[in-house]
Amino acid sequence: MMKERMKVSLPPEVKKYIQSYMREHHLSFTGDAISRICQEHEEVQKKEDDSIKKIVKDVTQNIEDLLQRERLHIKKELLYMEQNIERSTRSSLKEVEDYSIAKRGELFASLLEGYEK
Template identity: 65%
Template sequence: MIKERMKITLPPKVKNYIQAYMEKHHLRYTGDAISHICKEHEEAQKREEGSLEKVVEAVSQNIDDLLQRERRHMREELYSLEKNIQRSTLNSIQTVEDYGIRQRGELFASFLEEYKK
């Protein structure tokens, strides 16, 4: 790795942070401490992106599962509705046929009465 010398100006808080970091990690040079801090920052961003991708994947899977359950529920409801309509239609047709038979029966009975006279 090629190193490049830089002259930078830092606020006292940042300087104190870097010095504390150097003591904690037993580093001798400020540049090494800054490099380690930057490397840790990059790794943290990668972990955050990876965890964000996992969250997005989990949410997408949950939404997909929910949509499948809703489609299944709607299909069952439509099937039930179709059966109810079919049953109602058949009952109505039966009622109309019964009424027609009764009317024809009454008509036929009246013809028979006229015939008997």
Template identity: 90%
Template sequence: MMKKRMKLSLPPEAKKYIQSYMKEHHLSFTDDVISRICQEHEEAQKKEDDSIKKVVKDVTQNIEDLLQRERLHIKKELLYMEQNIERSTMNSLKEVEDYGIAQRGELFASLLEGYKK
């Protein structure tokens, strides 16, 4: 890795942080500390991005599963409704047919009665 010289001005808190990092990780040069901090930051950012992607993927999958279950539920309900409508329609048609038969029977009976006279 090629290094380039930079002149930095840091606030005292940043300087203290770099010095404590150097002691904690047994590093001798400020450039190594800054490089390592940048690398750790990039890795943490990547982990965070991966974590967000995983959460989004899991939530998306859960939503898709929920929608699939709802579609199946709606499909079943529509089937039951269709069967009920069909049954009700058939019963109504049967009643109408029975009523028509009864009316024709009464008409036929009255015609026979008129014929007998």
């Protein structure tokens, strides 16, 4: 890996953090510590991005599954409603037909009575 020399000005708390990091990880050069901190930061960012993508994917899948179940439920309910309407319509038509037959029968009976007189 090619290295490039830089002159950097840091706030005292950042300098203390880097020196502490160097002691903790047994590093001799400030540049190595900064490189390693940056590399670790990139890895953490990538893990967070991957984690967020996984969460979004899982939530999206759960929403799609829920919508699919709801569509099936609505489809079943519509089918039941259609069947009930059909049954009710047939029943109503039957009643109308029976009433019509009864009225025709009464009319025919009254005509016969009038004819017999």
